[in-house]
Amino acid sequence: MIYLFYFVVGFTGTICCDRSGIRTDVCIMKGDVRTNSASSSIFLYKNTNGFINYVSSMVEEKELQHEKIRPYTRKWETSVMDTIDELDLVVKKENETANHHCDVVHDVPAVFFSTGGYTGNVYHEFNDGILPLYITSQHLKKKVVFVILEYHNWWIMKYGDILSRLSDYPPIDFSGDKRTHCFPEAIVGLRIHDELTVDPSLMRGNKNAIDFRNVLDQAYWPRIRGLIQDEEREAREKLSLSPSSDPSFKNVKEVQGDQSKKPKLVILSRNGSRAITNENSLVKMAEDIGFQVQVVRPDRTSELAKIYRALNSSDVMVGVHGAAMTHFLFMKPGSVFIQVIPLGTDWAAETYYGEPARKLGLKYIGYTILPRESSLYDQYDKNDPVLRDPSSVNEKGWQYTKTIYLDGQNVRLNLRRFQKRLVRAYDYSINRISQNCHHQSQ
Numbered sequence: 203m204i205y206l207f208y209f210v211v212g213f214t215g216t217i218c219c220d221r222s223g224i225r226t227d228v229c230i231m232k233g234d235v236r237t238n239s240a241s242s243s244i245f246l247y248k249n250t251n252g253f254i255n256y257v258s259s260m261v262e263e264k265e266l267q268h269e270k271i272r273p274y275t276r277k278w279e280t281s282v283m284d285t286i287d288e289l290d291l292v293v294k295k296e297n298e299t300a301n302h303h304c305d306v307v308h309d310v311p312a313v314f315f316s317t318g319g320y321t322g323n324v325y326h327e328f329n330d331g332i333l334p335l336y337i338t339s340q341h342l343k344k345k346v347v348f349v350i351l352e353y354h355n356w357w358i359m360k361y362g363d364i365l366s367r368l369s370d371y372p373p374i375d376f377s378g379d380k381r382t383h384c385f386p387e388a389i390v391g392l393r394i395h396d397e398l399t400v401d402p403s404l405m406r407g408n409k410n411a412i413d414f415r416n417v418l419d420q421a422y423w424p425r426i427r428g429l430i431q432d433e434e435r436e437a438r439e440k441l442s443l444s445p446s447s448d449p450s451f452k453n454v455k456e457v458q459g460d461q462s463k464k465p466k467l468v469i470l471s472r473n474g475s476r477a478i479t480n481e482n483s484l485v486k487m488a489e490d491i492g493f494q495v496q497v498v499r500p501d502r503t504s505e506l507a508k509i510y511r512a513l514n515s516s517d518v519m520v521g522v523h524g525a526a527m528t529h530f531l532f533m534k535p536g537s538v539f540i541q542v543i544p545l546g547t548d549w550a551a552e553t554y555y556g557e558p559a560r561k562l563g564l565k566y567i568g569y570t571i572l573p574r575e576s577s578l579y580d581q582y583d584k585n586d587p588v589l590r591d592p593s594s595v596n597e598k599g600w601q602y603t604k605t606i607y608l609d610g611q612n613v614r615l616n617l618r619r620f621q622k623r624l625v626r627a628y629d630y631s632i633n634r635i636s637q638n639c640h641h642q643s644q
C-alpha cells in the first residue's frame with residue numbers, strides 16, 4: 203500500500219492524495235508548484251505540449267485536477283477540522299501567454315501544515331504537530347521549506363530550536379506572505395503514526411521514537427550549553443569575591459558533590475486541578491529515600507530547553523496525568539516515569555502517555571489512585587458511581603469526564619502506598635547508575 207503510494211507520486215504534473223488514514227490526509231504535488239495565498243490555493247502547472255495538450259484542449263478544461271485538503275492531523279474530529287483553513291490544490295495547463303511568475307524560487311520541496319486547531323496545549327503541539335513534522339520531513343535532511351497555515355509567531359519562537367534541526371530554511375507564513383513561492387515539489391499535510399510516537403516500520407531507515415528524541419537533544423544542546431556557561435561564569439565571579447579560605451564555600455562544594463551521586467527525581471507539578479495537595483510531604487519522602495528532588499512547574503510560557511535540561515539529567519519523573527506528561531519525551535531511554543492516575547482517567551493515561559513512554563524505552567509505572575486519595579472522596583457519597591464506577595460516568599460523555607475527573611479533582615497521595623513505587627524506582631535507578639559507571643570504567 204505504502205510502496206504503491208511512493209511509486210505513484212513519482213509522476214510529475216499530477217496531485218496524488220493518500221486519504222486512507224483515519225488521522226490525516228497527505229497530498230503530494232510534483233513539478234511546477236506555485237503558491238497563491240490570496241485564493242488559499244497551490245497550483246501545479248502542467249506543460250501543455252503533445253498528448254496532454256491534445257486531450258485537455260478537447261475537454262477544454264482549465265483545471266486538470268482539483269483536490270481539497272485541510273493539513274491537520276485530527277481528521278476524525280470534524281469540530282476542530284472545521285477551524286483549519288482549507289487549501290485548494292489545482293493542476294492547471296501551462297499557458298505561455300498568461301503571466302504567472304514566481305516571486306521566490308525555491309529549489310527544495312515544501313511541506314505545508316497548520317499550527318491552528320488545538321495548538322496551545324503541549325500534548326497537541328507535540329502529538330499533532332512536531333512529531334508528525336519529524337515523520338514527514340526528516341528524510342529530506344533539512345532540505346525543505348515549511349509553509350505554515352494558521353501561523354503564530356509564538357509557536358515559531360517556542361519550537362524554533364526544533365525547526366532548525368528539521369529545516370535549513372526560514373518558515374513561511376502562508377496567509378501572511380502574499381508572494382508567489384515556487385517549489386519543485388509540495389507535500390501538503392503531515393503523516394502521523396500513533397500517539398506521541400514514531401513507528402519504525404513506517405519510516406525510511408526504520409527511524410524510531412529514540413531517533414526523534416536525539417533530534418530534540420541536538421536542538422536543545424546549544425541553548426543548554428549557554429545556560430551552563432552562564433552559571434559557571436556566575437560561580438567564578440562569586441568565588442573571586444569570597445576569600446578562598448571561606449569554609450562555607452567548601453561546604454557548598456561538598457554538598458554538591460554528594461548530591462550529584464544521588465539519583466535525581468523530577469516532579470512535574472500542577473496547580474489548579476489535578477494537583478498533588480501533599481506535594482511537600484512527597485518531596486520530603488523522596489529525599490528521605492535518597493533522591494535529589496527538583497520540582498518543575500511547566501506552563502505555556504516555560505522554555506522547553508530548560509525543561510529538557512531538568513528531565514534529561516534525571517532518573518525518575520513523577521506527575522499527575524495531564525498534558526504536561528508529554529514531557530516524558532525529554533526523559534532518557536531507560537529512565538523511570540511514574541504517572542499518577544486520578545479516578546476516571548485510566549484509559550487516557552495509558553493510551554496517551556503510558557504506551558508511548560514504553561515505546562521510547564522508559565520504565566513506566568502507572569499509579570492508579572484509590573478513591574480515598576481523590577479529592578472527590580470528600581464530595582461524593584461512598585457508593586456514588588463517581589467513586590465506585592468511573593467508567594459508567596465516562597460513558598455519559600466527554601463533558602462529564604472533563605468537569606468531574608479532569609477539572610474537578612485533586613490528589614492527596616497515600617504516601618505509604620506511593621512509597622513502594624518510589625523505592626522501586628530508586629533501586630532501579632541505583633542499579634542503572636552503577637551499571638553505567640561499570641561500563642565506563644571498563
Ligand SMILES: *[C@@H]1O[C@H](CO)[C@@H](O)[C@H](O)[C@H]1NC(C)=O
Nearest residue numbers: 264295296297298299300301
Ligand atoms: C491563456 O492566458 C490568456 C491571458 O491571460 C487568456 O486570455 C487565455 O484564455 C488563456 N488560455 C487558456 C487556454 O487558458
Ligand SMILES: *[C@@H]1O[C@H](CO)[C@@H](O)[C@H](O)[C@H]1NC(C)=O
Nearest residue numbers: 419420422423426511514515
Ligand atoms: C543529555 O544527557 C546526556 C547524558 O547524560 C548528555 O550526553 C547530553 O549532552 C544531554 N543533552 C543536553 C541537550 O544537554
Ligand SMILES: *[C@@H]1O[C@H](CO)[C@@H](O)[C@H](O)[C@H]1NC(C)=O
Nearest residue numbers: 471472473474475477499501
Ligand atoms: C498557579 O501558579 C501560578 C504561578 O506560580 C500562579 O500565578 C497561579 O495563581 C496558580 N494557580 C492556582 C489555581 O493556584
